[in-house]
Amino acid sequence: MSNTELSSGRAVVAADDFDRRNLDWYVDKAVQVLVFICGISAVIFIIGIFTFITKEGYAFILQMDWVEIFTTQYWFPSDEEDPEFGILALIAGTASVTGLAMAVAIPFSLGGAIFVAEFASGKTREVLKVLVELLAAIPSVVWGFIGLSIMNPLIIETFDVPVGLNVLNAGIILGLMAAPIMTSIAEDALKAVPDRYREAAEAMGATRWQVIVRVVLPAARNGLLGAVLLGVGRGFGETMAVLMATGHSVNIPGSLFDSVRALTATIAAELGETAVGSEHYQALFAIGIFLFIITFIINLSADLIVRGVREG
């Protein structure tokens, strides 16, 4: 509902001369205050998340040499004499897995979205949409279990490698996880292109495919880019599946068959064994701050890009 309509409604109430301050009036005002407080809760929680993880992790950030942390690959946080906190290998692990996942997911989800939005019709379309939605509902721990118990032996057998928990495994799992979400966002973006664009092009004698390539895709470009970005954010922040399918060993991967460890998985695996307030504990929260900032930037740019298309 547009807000001009709402505020005109308010103006009508303000304009009449009766004194309306009976019980209903007070209830109305009280509710207004209450829903306002609940309304800003999302903002409060976002600020709260940042505040509380910073509160636990800031001491580490202040005392550490950041160049060293981002450029060394030695992660030995619990070494008693000389703990090392290099996260380069963890970043490489997250990047390699997310990169492969996107290489898998982007073509399939965009192809899937085009098929569902532009080619499929009627029942087929409905069924496909429901299937994609159900796909998106599978919990990440179940995906991790699939990586562990189905993909792992499959990779060992197919490629004749000693370990099947590696970049390839986690990348495929993560790609399958991200694809349905990207498909449905991309499909929304395609559906947002007004039908009159398609009709105009078809009236000029264009085939369905020409309409898609020349008219629909350019018009939906920003929305599709937003879908890809949200997929990247999703893959980047995924925890349980990555923890279970990467092999979880600190490594800068040289091939698809190397085991790696991701930033998110490191927190999940180690937080339970650290003492509250210890350097290791603070380091994990510092990684959390890093993850928060990166995903914040990804989500913000996805939002700006998608909004750009609506205003343009």
Added chain:
Amino acid sequence: MFEATALNARNARIQTLFRLLFGLMTGLLILPVIIILFTLIQEGGAVISYDFLFTSPTDGMTAGGIFPALIGTIWLVAVALIISVPLGVAAAIYLSEYAPENWLTRAINLAIINLAGVPSIVHALFGVGAFVLFFNFGTSILAASLTLAVMALPVVIVATRESLQAVPLAFREACWNMGATRWQTIRRVVLPNAVSGILTGVILEVSRTTGETAPIMFTGAVFFTPFLPQSVFDQTMAMSLHLFVVSTQVPGVPEQLPYGVALVLIAMVLTMNSLSIAFRMYLRSRKKW
């Protein structure tokens, strides 16, 4: 006059080709899941029995059932719902019915998007820092459910806002013209017309929350406890964490057991999700305006 030229024929061929290609891609997108579901049912189906569902794990979690984890998940999800549904619905009412178009509303919308996008492990860190330590709830159902509630809040807000905005403005105007206050209008006209849409969103939230693992690992769910939770201040087992534990942390678990746990978990999640989808379709089919 309307004979197909070589160009027309070529265009038609290209179109058929791409249609086939994209159809194939869509199929490949869905195929793995069908294989996976089939494998889970095949391997896990044998494990599931009355005893599996209704007894505790025994022999260091290498045998026995999943009862405490099932009950624990119900506790966690229920408490998370009690917290997030009223908060989310009220927030959606504000956004749909009151919010002016200003920087604050934009900030709220941005916060909702980000709340949905923050990695689940960061939500877990927040839960530890805020609910477990700062508010001193300890590792308990309360702390874990609060963490889940914050995480699920965007789902409730977005679903509710959509169904509130689907109620035509004319309904509200008719009510205002009768002299009703804004709240009376919302309570008597807008909410009754939107309640089923809200319910769809709530079921979806149940499905999401059931499967979450990372946010509850350090805030309230534990690997093993022989006791069923008695209050929100107890720790508990949970289905999602139990799947992680039996498939990675415990040596000597029979190969089939984790399949059984995964099958029960995925059955819970997909049932809820299908329910939500079916409900939504039913609503759409009997829409009155």
